[in-house]
Amino acid sequence: xxxxxxxxxxxxxxxxxxxxxxLWWRALATTLAAMMVLAACGGSDxxxxxxxxxxSADSEESSDGLRVAIVAPSAENDLAFTQSIxxxxxxxxxxxxxxxxxxxxxxxxAATAIRDxxxxxxxxxxxxxxxxxxxxxxIAKEFPDTAFAWGTAADTFGLENVSAxxxxxxxxxxxxxxxxxxxxxxxxIVGPIAVGDAKLYVDGFTLGAEDNGAEVDVxxxxxxxDTQLASETATAFVENGADCLTGTAQMTVGAIGVAEQxxxxxxxxxxxxxxxxxxxxxxxxxxxxxxxVLQDLVDDVTGGATGGEVYAIDLDNGGLTIEYGNVDATDxxxxxxxxxxxxxxxxxxxxxxxx
Amino acid sequence: xxxxxxxSVLVTTFAAGVRLSMPFLxxxxxxxxxxxxxxxxxxxxxxxxIGAFFAYWTxxxxxxxxxxxxxxxxxxxxxxxxxxxxxxVFHAEQGISGIGIFLFGLGMSELLFQxxxxxxxxxxxLTEAPIPLLSDIPGLGTMLxxxxxxxxxxxxxxxxxTWLINRSTFGLDLRAVGENPEAxxxxxxxxxxTRAIAILIGNSLAGVAGAALTIELGTFQNNxxxxxxxxxxxxxxxxxxxxxxxxxxxxxxxxxxxxxTQLKVLDIVSGAAASLTTTAPAVLTVLALxxxxxxxxxxxxxxTVPFERRH
Numbered sequence: 001x002x003x004x005x006x007x008x009x010x011x012x013x014x015x016x017x018x019x020x021x022x023l024w025w026r027a028l029a030t031t032l033a034a035m036m037v038l039a040a041c042g043g044s045d046x047x048x049x050x051x052x053x054x055x056s057a058d059s060e061e062s063s064d065g066l067r068v069a070i071v072a073p074s075a076e077n078d079l080a081f082t083q084s085i086x087x088x089x090x091x092x093x094x095x096x097x098x099x100x101x102x103x104x105x106x107x108x109x110a111a112t113a114i115r116d117x118x119x120x121x122x123x124x125x126x127x128x129x130x131x132x133x134x135x136x137x138x139i140a141k142e143f144p145d146t147a148f149a150w151g152t153a154a155d156t157f158g159l160e161n162v163s164a165x166x167x168x169x170x171x172x173x174x175x176x177x178x179x180x181x182x183x184x185x186x187x188x189i190v191g192p193i194a195v196g197d198a199k200l201y202v203d204g205f206t207l208g209a210e211d212n213g214a215e216v217d218v219x220x221x222x223x224x225x226d227t228q229l230a231s232e233t234a235t236a237f238v239e240n241g242a243d244c245l246t247g248t249a250q251m252t253v254g255a256i257g258v259a260e261q262x263x264x265x266x267x268x269x270x271x272x273x274x275x276x277x278x279x280x281x282x283x284x285x286x287x288x289x290x291x292x293v294l295q296d297l298v299d300d301v302t303g304g305a306t307g308g309e310v311y312a313i314d315l316d317n318g319g320l321t322i323e324y325g326n327v328d329a330t331d332x333x334x335x336x337x338x339x340x341x342x343x344x345x346x347x348x349x350x351x352x353x354x355x
Numbered sequence: 356x357x358x359x360x361x362x363s364v365l366v367t368t369f370a371a372g373v374r375l376s377m378p379f380l381x382x383x384x385x386x387x388x389x390x391x392x393x394x395x396x397x398x399x400x401x402x403x404x405i406g407a408f409f410a411y412w413t414x415x416x417x418x419x420x421x422x423x424x425x426x427x428x429x430x431x432x433x434x435x436x437x438x439x440x441x442x443x444v445f446h447a448e449q450g451i452s453g454i455g456i457f458l459f460g461l462g463m464s465e466l467l468f469q470x471x472x473x474x475x476x477x478x479x480x481l482t483e484a485p486i487p488l489l490s491d492i493p494g495l496g497t498m499l500x501x502x503x504x505x506x507x508x509x510x511x512x513x514x515x516x517t518w519l520i521n522r523s524t525f526g527l528d529l530r531a532v533g534e535n536p537e538a539x540x541x542x543x544x545x546x547x548x549t550r551a552i553a554i555l556i557g558n559s560l561a562g563v564a565g566a567a568l569t570i571e572l573g574t575f576q577n578n579x580x581x582x583x584x585x586x587x588x589x590x591x592x593x594x595x596x597x598x599x600x601x602x603x604x605x606x607x608x609x610x611x612x613x614x615x616t617q618l619k620v621l622d623i624v625s626g627a628a629a630s631l632t633t634t635a636p637a638v639l640t641v642l643a644l645x646x647x648x649x650x651x652x653x654x655x656x657x658x659t660v661p662f663e664r665r666h
Contacts, residue, residue, distance in 0.1 A: 074577070075465065075469075075576070075577040076469070077468075077469065077473055077474045077475070078475075078576065078577070079474060079475060103465070103577065103578075188620075217620060217622065219616070219619040219620055219629075220619075220629065220630075221633070222629075222630055222633040223581070225578060225581055226581045227572060227574070227576055227579055227581065228375070228378075228568065228571075228572060228579075228581065228583075229581075229612070229616070231571075231572050232371060232374075232375060232612070232613065232616050233616050233619070233620065235371065236367075236371065236613075236616050236617055236620040237620055239367045240620055240621070250576065251576075253475045253572075253574045253576050254572050254574065256477075256574070257477060257480060257572050257573035257574050260477055260573065261480050261573060275474050275475075275476060276474070276475050276476070276477060276574065277477055278477055
């Protein structure tokens with residue numbers, strides 16, 4: 001019987017059906033796997049080196065205005081931290097192009113994106129995450145002609161091309177806490193990690209509520225993104241008698257869901273969280289109007305400066321606003337808000353907790 | 356501490372633990388089937404994510420939670436077909452292709468959410484379905500018999516899969532191809548078909564796990580699972596590749612998480628202690644895996660080994 005010739009350079013395996021699976025099938029399989037990886041990475045990462053990194057709904061490219069890039073830790077539509085900066089930058093004038101790299105919670109990923117934007121010639125790179133400070137300090141030194149903005153933070157590292165921006169979220173937190181105390185007796189606060197503006201908000205809210213007679217429980221879940229844990233924490237608050245809830249960071253949509261399911265009231269911060277719940281749930285939100293300080297920054301950079309300043313949004317300069325949600329605002333509510341706001345702006349109340 | 360050890364707190368904490376464990380259980384049961392057949396899938400989290408998105412979107416459009424669960428199942432099934440082709444037909448390295456599946460699910464769910472929905476709109480959430488009479492039992496009724504239908508389905512699945520693996524012809528084939536595929540093949544068992552079925556069922560369950568998560572929460576967000584799929588893979592090892600073992604591991608994980616949460620809410624632990632206790636579920640998983648390593652003999656012998664029939 002004649003033997004079938006077997007090419008020596010290809011390893012052949014014969015399956016039960018007699019079909020041949022040569023080595024190149026494995027190469028194809030590996031290539032397919034690699035393509036899946038690249039496709040997934042390309043879906044959210046806009047900062048490929050040398051590529052046009054524009055992603056947001058924004059200005060057409062033109063030769064006038066600054067090219068601004070944002071690197072942020074969560075999604076653009078998180079109804080929280082990242083959405084606030086995206087909306088702020090979108091509201092700026094004097095900007096010709098906006099590029100966004102969201103979802104870079106891992107610091108190394110953010111550092112890559114920041115460096116890529118600087119390499120790509122962007123005029124202003126906004127590093128929107130407290131955790132980005134370390135790599136930002138190094139990258140800023142490598143690109144002295146690029147302006148960098150770091151938030152939320154108050155440290156410019158003494159570098160002329162680094163600005164910092166922060167939010168006095170304790171102020172709006174205090175006002176919301178005072179408002180909540182007029183409507184609730186026991187409030188649960190679902191916090192992420194006790195750092196930055198998250199801690200400021202939680203502290204301010206706690207003081208505002210307690211100063212006005214409400215009981216407050218605070219739990220930090222130790223995560224900015226664990227939605228299920230936020231939901232479970234909110235549920236535990238409800239089981240322990242809370243009649244109102246609040247929280248901060250992108251994981252709060254889990255807690256908002258509990259508020260809606262259990263018929264509780266919700267107080268939001270950073271962005272307008274009203275869309276996340278049905279009517280009658282979201283009482284009010286502290287909104288970060290980043291454009292109030294970012295416009296100053298853009299104007300300074302346009303004028304030739306590259307940094308060195310610290311900017312802050314607060315109730316007084318209109319960078320923090322209290323906006324009502326989908327609960328009808330009564331006269332009592334507006335009175336509580338106005339009174340608390342006046343006290344905060346006047347410095348008559350303490351809005352931060354030491355330590 | 357005394358306030359934790361009251362009947363009401365213990366009961367609600369246990370009930371919370373059961374509720375928390377369900378997405379882990381469903382995903383881990385699916386992965387158990389796959390691994391018993393010799394196929395490792397590190398992409399469970401990605402399948403959960405894309406299943407969660409399609410379930411969420413379906414509920415948003417139809418207002419039907421059942422349709423959402425079905426959507427999650429079908430998307431999981433589709434991902435299973437993809438994974439089966441990549442691993443069984445093309446013999447791709449299972450670890451790499453699993454990570455590819457994870458990244459695909461992560462990126463695609465984010466992209467689709469951005470394009471089709473845009474913001475975390477609320478959807479009708481899972482509601483409790485108390486079992487008549489049983490749910491009225493003091494304590495036990497709340498702990499075990501006042502959960503959602505998906506919780507009960509998960510428990511039923513544990514029993515079903517145990518029977519399937521240990522008592523059915525398919526289960527015999529499954530175990531055979533997972534331990535010694537060459538011997539199974541020589542006895543006429545179709546290794547490829549058996550593994551393919553296991554992958555399809557496993558990924559379908561991962562899709563249902565994602566659907567369960569998003570419907571339980573009543574919302575969707577990027578990276579909603581936050582690594583649940585990877586914990587599920589670890590739970591398969593914890594449970595020694597047995598459905599009841601996986602159930603025990605999932606419950607333990609859920610109960611520890613619920614206990615830590617309750618301790619924080621009651622302010623029994625706070626500050627640095629609270630931060631430390633948050634790591635308890637993960638630490639427990641690592642410790643359990645270290646113990647299980649001593650029992651590595653129970654791991655399917657052909658796990659991650661592609662089958663190639665040779666003359």
